[in-house]
Amino acid sequence: MLIDRSHKPWAVASAAIVIAALAAYVPYAFGPLPPGGGSALGLTYGLVGFGFMVFVTLLSLRKKFPIWRIGRTTTWMRGHLWLGALSFPIILLHAGLLFGHGLTAVLMWLFLLVWTSGLFGAWLQHAMPRRLLREVPMETIYDQIGRVREQLLDEADTVVADACGRLDVSIAVPAAAVSARSGASDSAKAAANALATVMRPVGSGADETGPLREFYMKEMRPFVQSSARTHPLADPAVAAARFAKLRPLLPAALEPALQDLESICEEERQLLRQERMHGLLHGWLIVHVPLSFALMALAVVHIVMALRY
């Protein structure tokens, strides 16, 4: 989420809450009794902090039911961001700026991890989308990358087959054609692939297409198929050099095919880049979300036991 001027009311309200909490804490900390969660003010901090925690956790539920008319998702997201950021300082005041022992210490360390991962995530969510937009203009839905990659391979096979004649490969058929949801068997998929292979027009088989076929089969196809970041074609400069080296060896009639292959390589590189950036953009959630749920579960135990004792 982009943190821009539209967050100003949230930022001001959050600052006001922090200032008010600190203003109440200073005389309390220097009072006759050491600050702690069991005092009236300590319990107030705990109540407010836990309230914030519950709200920010409910975002998961809100996402499960996006059509519920319980506030705009943007508002929920901003609340998650700002109240989540506030919750840890408030809970820290509740604990008297101590991490405590036993369950309390576990809770505080968990909370620290959740909070810092959340802040890191907020920064990523603020900065990454712009970079993604700039560096991956052909961005697709992350979960579709595998499928798009298959289509790229099919497209590249088609381009080379059109230019060089029949390829000795089985061409992947788009999933829409043989949908996994349709219940088609593996033999049916294989038959479809075989049909696609046969239907490729047989080219002239002239020798001048040999370098293209060789380059494609030995270098480009493995790159698109395996999507390895370490492949030489994953480097735009190396890829440009390879294509520049190949171009003089081919007749002018194959230039459009060569350009198409170059474009497919670039798209594959962007998919690789998107995968990497998506990993960064959402990887922190692997830490943040599970720890948040563990934190909430233990927080409930803490509340029950603290009130009991």
Next chain:
Amino acid sequence: MRIRTAKQRAQRIDLYYFTHARGARRVRILLSAALPAAALLWIGGMAAAGSRKPYSAGPVSSAHAFAEAKCEVCHRSAAAHTDQRGMAADHAAHTDQTGMAADHAEHRDERFRRHTSDNACLTCHDAPPHAANQTPPPSCAACHRDHRGRVQLAKTDDGFCVECHGELKTAHGDPRIAKAVRTFPSGHPEFAAVRAGAPPDPGQLRFNHAVHLKDDLRGPGGPEKLECSECHRPDVVRTAARAKKPVATGLMAPFTYQQQCARCHPLFFDERIEQPAPHATPERVRAFVRQSLASYIAQHPQDISKPDSAVRRVPLNFPRPAEPPARTAAEWVDRRAAVDERVLWNKTCAECHAGLPGYAPTQTPRQWMPRATFDHTPHAVVNCESCHAARGSTKTSDVLLPGRAACAACHAPSKGAESRCFECHRYHDWTKTHEIRSPYTLGDFK
């Protein structure tokens, strides 16, 4: 030129992609279920094993360490402590007297959360009140906060004291000693004994420190130099048979004539009697003198007829006219006893005591600051005269106690030595101590 048809574009997207979690999303979902489950399993496992460690607020104090795993010893309702242990009547009576635990606020809290009740503390500890008219008395746990590590609970923070003494309010009139005490040394009044206008030393024993600290003091074996410790000795209350060192009260032991004075000030009263008079009441001294003289004259009857040596008037040197010799032993004893008693009452005993032959208590203060505690033992690191200006003192009425500034040389927050209230003051009035009859047995803590 790559051109995608509408059909190709439509095929590009799998419309059901969101129904299958893959990669990081799947890991996240699995962890989101596994981690809370693991956390709850940990808590449940600890509970099943009977461990309360997860709920402990921290290690308890050294004195309570033996019961650290027995939370219920302290964390029980007041009712549980009294009803289950059958101590209701006993402790209710005590707490009503002390006014420590009978406040209703605590019982309100009791319904809310099970904090340690005063009854739990009073089961094993005595806690006399601080001041009879103190309102409202705080609960035990308000000052003695446990679960802060192996600390001494008696070492409370100043905040608890300053809460009242920072601006002391009294029901009637102004505070007797100080209205506002916040910290030591600043904000603490000068010690009462050395405060301006304080009464002099009430001691009735004449003593000149300056003379006794002279370098060439005349002693029984010639000139000698006395040290403070030759007269002022630590007060030892008891010495266990196998104790490594004596147990000292921290005060100086009271003086006795035999220990401190007799070596240099023997109570000789007659040149014929070799035994000095006892350091006792005038009646006993008088009886001793007459008894000694009677014994002497019985052994030396020839001395009855000997004329008395010239008795000189003091301060004039005019000798009295010689008296005729005594005729009987009784008369001789009467005459000699009168002379000897005059020597004792006017000179020997009068060195220290006034009003002889009457008997006046010495009134030497046992403890100068009865509301504070002081232990000389750790202060032996500095010499006595660092604090007590005895070398210039010539009168008994001089109060040689150091002032607040002397203590503040070390006892200040910036100097390192402890300067919190508990270092000198005790909250509980231990003159009102109460017998504890704990219901626990050794087996309760195994």
